[in-house]
Amino acid sequence: MTEVDCLNLARQGDQGAFTTIVETYQNPVYNLCYRMLGEPQAAEDAAQETFWRAYSNLNRYDPQRPFATWLLSIAAHYCIDQQRRKRLPTMDLDEIIEFNAEDPTPNPEKMLVETQFTEEVQRQLAKLNEKDRAVLILRYFHEFSEEEICQTLSITKSAVKSRLHRARQHMAEQWNADQTSQSTERRHHESQVI
């Protein structure tokens, strides 16, 4: 069954057909929510809520638009709202390790590196404001074009450009600041060893 068939059936009230949609899009929706909220449980709740909102409002979906864009736009708006209600706290390393421990990754070294990447990325993303974060996540984690980001977040193209510019600048500055603090720490540690 194609996506269009599933959507048509779901629009007629067939929940089973929509479940196929859930199965297809669970990873991108969850990934977006996780990057936005930085916490597995919050991401799970947001992803579930996104699918429920999509299912309840299927009659508002315009079939001329790609379904993924519409679905991710619901997720992004929901996460932005959640963030506004409750500012994102920085993530606990224990939490990340605990969550990743569920993944059946056979290589512990690889898992550790991935955890470090995740932690680093989340730390940097957490310091961006909600909309800048959403723009950056859609651009680099979901490889959306600027046009698609406009549609997803309902903002103008110039707003997308300026938000991307600001977010990149922030990420670059953040990276440099982290590097400086790490090298200072290393030097301090070396001097203590000597």
Place this chain on the structure above:
Amino acid sequence: MNHKLFENWILNETDLTENQSEELQEHLKICPACRHIENGWQASKNLMYQSTPKTPAPGFKTRWLILAEKKHQIKKVRRYRLTIFSLVLITFAASLVYMIASGSFFHMLANGFTSLSRLIFSITDGLSLLGYWLGRMPIAIPLSIGFFFLGLVNAFMMAGIFTLWNLKQRKLQINEIQTD
């Protein structure tokens, strides 16, 4: 040297011509600020690309089905409540309109006041009768009745205070669990 132009080229990820690209490379060699931005941004971008996409814990679809079922139930209950409430409201509004239009509303109001004043008179009469009988009894009986009612009032007050305290304790416990 237009420093801002190079910074924009880096941060806007502009598609550069060959000449512009060479120009940017030359500028990066002599400008530490732009080099810093370029290196920082490239490293951050690599970090984002290298970070693996997050996937939900197994059983997402099943959990969604459970959630959908719950939401359906909530929707159903809400719709049911809304229907009942609307019916009650419509009935009330219709009877109010009818009563005002037919004039029976003011009759009912007057009857209500009459019944209330009758009730107050009956209570006053009852109290005077009680006072009369109590006055004729030996002093020990009204005194014991008085003490009995005082004790009853105290017991009710204590029970009320204890319930409030208990509720507060439970709320504190819930808050503690949520914080944990």
